[in-house]
Amino acid sequence: MLRFASSSVRRRGFASSSFWKYVEEGPLDANKATTVALKADPNPNKVNLGEGIYKDDTGKCPVLPCIREAEARLAKANADHEYCPISGIPSFCKSASQFAFGADSSLFKENRIATVQTLSGTGALRIGADFVAKFLPKATPVFISDPTWVNHRALFQTAGCEVRTYKWYDKAKNALDIDGCLKDLRNAPLRSVILLHACAHNPTGIDPTMEQWKKISDACLERNHIVFFDNAYQGFASGDPDKDAAGFRHFINQGHQLIVAQSFAKNMGMYGERVGALNIMTGSEQETTAVDSQLKIIIRANYSSPPLFGARLVDMVLSEPALKKQWFVDVKEMADRIALMRSSLVQNLGKAGSKLDWSHITNQIGMFAFSGLGEKQVMKLRSDFSVYMNKDGRMSIAGINSRNVEYLAKAIHEVTRS
């Protein structure tokens, strides 16, 4: 039972007992804990493979040229700072959703997508989770992959959903456990919510092939599951936004009614500006109006309306042909550098003398590689070499560059040689 200081004591300004005396300190987010440990390490050769932020070969998080140009244009436009509508900038919502679904999708003519601007991908997931919790039957479970991005479980649980898992990673083969995944999807209760990563699966870097996507889609259709795509890396995975969207667009062609969360943090380098969108496919124009109105009610009670600045820039890049062309060059450059660092790491492991099979590093895609290193090896890398990655062996390839790759490879070889 909580006991508070009497109101007369508090009014006089010397409360004998704080309201928050009983609040215990919570654990640090697993990813953030790695960053804290890294910051405290004085070794000048330390390597940061923990953070999910793109870095160029100089170790800096760049502002993309397309965004720099959009900023210059926005500055000239003398834009105001009025409130943004609850569901965001209408033209941003349109361009974001066309980017995800493909501008020529018949869904736009039929007005069958409700889209709202959100606080990046996390905000899109949370508004989507609130919507699912509010409008699906109470007992509907939400299935997330095992493993998945560290925040997925908390986002859906905090919204009030029951969270379960389906298999994704085959540790022995360092590959997708497609049979285990399909089995779990088929054993899930009818009309469960299935959260899938659209591309660049975090943390494993293992995306299904098109054949495997087809099987996953079929299994979900058989069970009438509601498929929720987390599309946080479109364009960043392969360098080609349409290729990265091919998996979830197949689901649309097969008749799924998807929920799609989008982020422009990684593919446009807009991390801190919090630019994202939530799209809910509906059965009719009338349903779109209803869903849209309910999303506004959820948003209004959370943060009233989203910020303008980043969404204005992203909207400009997506809708102005010259800027969009530049962006495609920019995003490909990031994807290519990541791919180059994957092969450079594997090459350097060979040069360092490692006889182990590291081909999964180059087979995986996106910002992260699931190295296969165990917690003991990860901690040894930390203590002996100042190399920081998550305890599950996930390393951010973005933290590798031409100056540290040889050092990193030697360190990994030292902790993995028998």
Ligand SMILES: Cc1ncc(COP(=O)(O)O)c(C=O)c1O
């Ligand atoms: C799979 C996945 N989903 C969503 C997010 C959310 O990103 P943000 O909220 O920065 O857009 C991330 C970020 O790392 C992610 O990896």
